[in-house]
Amino acid sequence: MKLVVKNLKKSFLKKEVLKDINFSFEKGKIYGLLGRNGAGKTTFFNCLNEDIEVDSGEFYIILNNTKRPIETEDIGYVLSTPNVPEFLTGREFLKFFIEINESRINNLKTIDEYFDFMKIAPDDRDKLLKDYSHGMKNKMQMLVNIIANPNILLLDEPLTSFDVVVAEEMKQMLKEIKKNHIIIFSTHIMELALDLCDEIVILNKGILEEVDKNNLDNKQFKEKIIASLKEE
Amino acid sequence: MLKTFIISFKLKNTYRVNSIIYSLKQFPIIKKILPDSLYKNKGLKIFANIISILVEIINIFIGKLLYILLMIVFVMSLYKTNQANTFIHIFTFLTFCGGLLNTYMLNPTKDKYYAIIIMNMDARKYGLANYYYKLIQVVIGFLPFTIIFGMMYHIPLWIKIALPFFVVSIKLIVMNYILNDFLKTKQATNENLPSKIVWSIVAICLLLAYLLPFVNIIINEVIFSFIFIISFILGIYSLVKIHNFSSYKQMYKQILTTKNVYATSNNTGTKAMKDMSLKQIELDKNYTSTKSGFAYFHDLFVKRHRKILTKAVKKQAIVIIFIFIAIIIGFKINADFKTSINNILLQYLPYFVFIMYCLNRSSSVTQAMFMNCDHSMLTYRIYKEPKVILGIFKERLKTLIIINLLPASLIGVGLAILLFLSGGTTNFLNYFVLVVSIIAMSIFFSVHYLVMYYLLQPYNVNTEIRSSTYKFVQALTYFVCYYMIQIKLPTISFGITMIIFCILYSLISLILVYKYAPKTFKLRI
Numbered sequence: 001m002k003l004v005v006k007n008l009k010k011s012f013l014k015k016e017v018l019k020d021i022n023f024s025f026e027k028g029k030i031y032g033l034l035g036r037n038g039a040g041k042t043t044f045f046n047c048l049n050e051d052i053e054v055d056s057g058e059f060y061i062i063l064n065n066t067k068r069p070i071e072t073e074d075i076g077y078v079l080s081t082p083n084v085p086e087f088l089t090g091r092e093f094l095k096f097f098i099e100i101n102e103s104r105i106n107n108l109k110t111i112d113e114y115f116d117f118m119k120i121a122p123d124d125r126d127k128l129l130k131d132y133s134h135g136m137k138n139k140m141q142m143l144v145n146i147i148a149n150p151n152i153l154l155l156d157e158p159l160t161s162f163d164v165v166v167a168e169e170m171k172q173m174l175k176e177i178k179k180n181h182i183i184i185f186s187t188h189i190m191e192l193a194l195d196l197c198d199e200i201v202i203l204n205k206g207i208l209e210e211v212d213k214n215n216l217d218n219k220q221f222k223e224k225i226i227a228s229l230k231e232e
Numbered sequence: 233m234l235k236t237f238i239i240s241f242k243l244k245n246t247y248r249v250n251s252i253i254y255s256l257k258q259f260p261i262i263k264k265i266l267p268d269s270l271y272k273n274k275g276l277k278i279f280a281n282i283i284s285i286l287v288e289i290i291n292i293f294i295g296k297l298l299y300i301l302l303m304i305v306f307v308m309s310l311y312k313t314n315q316a317n318t319f320i321h322i323f324t325f326l327t328f329c330g331g332l333l334n335t336y337m338l339n340p341t342k343d344k345y346y347a348i349i350i351m352n353m354d355a356r357k358y359g360l361a362n363y364y365y366k367l368i369q370v371v372i373g374f375l376p377f378t379i380i381f382g383m384m385y386h387i388p389l390w391i392k393i394a395l396p397f398f399v400v401s402i403k404l405i406v407m408n409y410i411l412n413d414f415l416k417t418k419q420a421t422n423e424n425l426p427s428k429i430v431w432s433i434v435a436i437c438l439l440l441a442y443l444l445p446f447v448n449i450i451i452n453e454v455i456f457s458f459i460f461i462i463s464f465i466l467g468i469y470s471l472v473k474i475h476n477f478s479s480y481k482q483m484y485k486q487i488l489t490t491k492n493v494y495a496t497s498n499n500t501g502t503k504a505m506k507d508m509s510l511k512q513i514e515l516d517k518n519y520t521s522t523k524s525g526f527a528y529f530h531d532l533f534v535k536r537h538r539k540i541l542t543k544a545v546k547k548q549a550i551v552i553i554f555i556f557i558a559i560i561i562g563f564k565i566n567a568d569f570k571t572s573i574n575n576i577l578l579q580y581l582p583y584f585v586f587i588m589y590c591l592n593r594s595s596s597v598t599q600a601m602f603m604n605c606d607h608s609m610l611t612y613r614i615y616k617e618p619k620v621i622l623g624i625f626k627e628r629l630k631t632l633i634i635i636n637l638l639p640a641s642l643i644g645v646g647l648a649i650l651l652f653l654s655g656g657t658t659n660f661l662n663y664f665v666l667v668v669s670i671i672a673m674s675i676f677f678s679v680h681y682l683v684m685y686y687l688l689q690p691y692n693v694n695t696e697i698r699s700s701t702y703k704f705v706q707a708l709t710y711f712v713c714y715y716m717i718q719i720k721l722p723t724i725s726f727g728i729t730m731i732i733f734c735i736l737y738s739l740i741s742l743i744l745v746y747k748y749a750p751k752t753f754k755l756r757i
Contacts, residue, residue, distance in 0.1 A: 046757060072614060073613075083609075087532065087604050087605065096529045130513060
């Protein structure tokens with residue numbers, strides 16, 4: 001399965017944020033999306049998630065050599081600030097989410113199994129989400145997006161609010177699930193990108209480019225990435 | 233101090249000029265004409281500056297004019313007492329209320345916050361300079377209208393001139409008292425969160441202002457002169473104390489917290505408003521739900537928001553019952569009262585549009601729906617599917633209608649009973665129309681707010697309102713309802729028109745929601 005983006009353009013007023021995005025993302029890989037502040041990473045995600053209309057261009061899925069449009073259930077989008085309905089408990093949120101997604105979830109597990117998978121402690125499961133810490137809310141958000149099992153996962157700076165232990169857990173988790181997904185992961189932390197991602201893509205001046213690692217060692221690769229980010 | 237004032241005025245002006253340019257940009261056509269670099273465009277700046285200064289000048293006068301018109305002149309016809317004295321009477325007691333509720337200095341506004349907290353300006357100089365400016369505005373703003381209306385009601389010239397100074401004196405006295413209180417308790421008073429004592433005094437003053445003239449007790453020129461002279465002397469004394477007060481900085485540090493400041497800034501506050509909404513969530517382990525899917529989700533929302541939903545309407549219901557009982561007791565005491573109520577019920581049904589508008593909970597409920605629920609849920613793709621949006625919409629509509637129906641049916645039935653007890657009517661249809669039209673109005677408001685919310689979803693992910701159309705519709709709703717107050721129409725014809733209007737409006741808007749909400753109900757970017 002592939003996610004193909006073709007000639008995607010998006011401007012705000014006269015500012016061209018995405019000039020001409022052409023890229024093909026493949027299943028089984030984690031893509032690290034790097035870009036300077038204001039480069040348009042979130043705009044790119046918002047376009048893919050159909051939160052904003054694109055000016056021109058298209059994106060679609062290619063499965064077994066046939067092209068098909070993206071459906072609601074294809075994309076999971078995890079925002080950098082966690083958004084969870086604060087009036088529900090963790091358990092109630094999962095229950096609701098599972099109920100409205102029932103038809104799409106393969107090998108449904110029990111709610112507690114999901115909590116175990118995400119390492120959410122039993123004491124916390126029946127608390128209101130408004131009393132969850134920032135990191136825990138983030139875990140919940142990640143969890144519901146994974147439960148629905150979307151083909152494409154868009155992660156906007158997802159690990160920055162986790163403590164080191166949880167961040168490590170989440171990294172492992174992402175590596176575990178990547179074989180069935182296309183994961184695009186935006187971050188400002190170079191080490192994280194190098195450590196976790198299979199490919200590094202850079203969004204600069206409205207264009208998306210892959211940075212080839214070739215035979216470079218990590219230090220040289222970093223320098224190359226910074227050089228391409230600095231390119232004016 | 234003058235320098236501080238000029239700086240602060242410029243600051244406020246810049247802020248307002250930018251807001252004007254920003255709101256210009258909200259209009260679809262103008263947006264295209266305006267250049268991108270519009271915030272540094274000189275011509276535009278000058279234009280916005282002119283508007284800003286016009287707004288400043290209009291603010292000085294319009295507010296005062298509306299105040300005198302709405303609070304005094306419009307109600308004068310209810311009384312048979314001497315007009316000059318009635319005017320002075322109501323003005324005096326309202327001034328006491330205003331003095332307590334509107335101190336200017338203790339209002340946690342954004343411009344104070346920027347100047348004192350963010351830019352670290354001298355709190356005393358800033359506070360005083362702007363306070364004096366406000367007081368001068370009070371005098372200049374009131375004077376033309378106390379003179380004009382004073383001439384209408386034949387009030388002696390010196391009182392016409394004294395009234396604005398009376399307002400200032402009362403404000404100074406209250407301010408001095410509050411500052412003293414701060415020295416003793418070290419607790420600053422936020423004027424937007426008045427204590428129960430303040431509310432009680434305000435309520436008493438309002439009752440004295442509007443009820444005493446009914447029973448022919450009003451203050452006259454002599455009593456006013458006496459009150460005025462005492463207030464004026466105390467006012468000057470207070471002015472000296474206020475001028476020499478030294479702890480403004482500590483006081484403002486307490487008042488100008490982000491929470492207070494954003495709580496008052498036209499509902500666009502982000503975090504503070506979110507905090508307020510979060511406070512409304514109650515977890516009670518006994519409240520769970522046996523439903524499933526959307527119904528489950530919505531059921532829990534309703535149960536966890538009892539404070540603003542069921543509890544609030546129960547309180548309304550109790551107050552409504554008390555008012556009806558009070559009116560029925562009034563019937564026994566005074567026969568004239570009976571005829572006037574009978575007249576109101578048969579002629580002033582439009583007035584109840586405004587009452588139903590005020591009682592309807594839908595506006596604050598949709599806000600809580602966004603803050604505590606949709607704000608987060610709309611970031612999930614699955615929640616944006618037409619099936620889910622419309623499923624939850626249906627549940628919400630049912631709840632809103634049912635909740636608002638409790639006070640509405642009480643009022644409807646109560647009015648019919650009052651009509652009967654106050655002498656009745658020959659046309660039996662009146663009873664029916666009263667009950668049904670009040671219920672129809674209630675359903676109308678429930679539908680209206682929810683449909684507007686779904687069709688115009690105005691908030692972005694930071695909970696800021698990003699739709700000028702939404703603001704416009706809200707304001708329009710208010711003005712139309714307010715305008716109804718002055719309309720006098722036979723209950724039957726107005727009631728039946730209202731019922732038909734409500735049914736048509738509800739039907740059309742529901743069709744629109746089913747057609748467009750899946751597209752419009754999303755977070756603004």
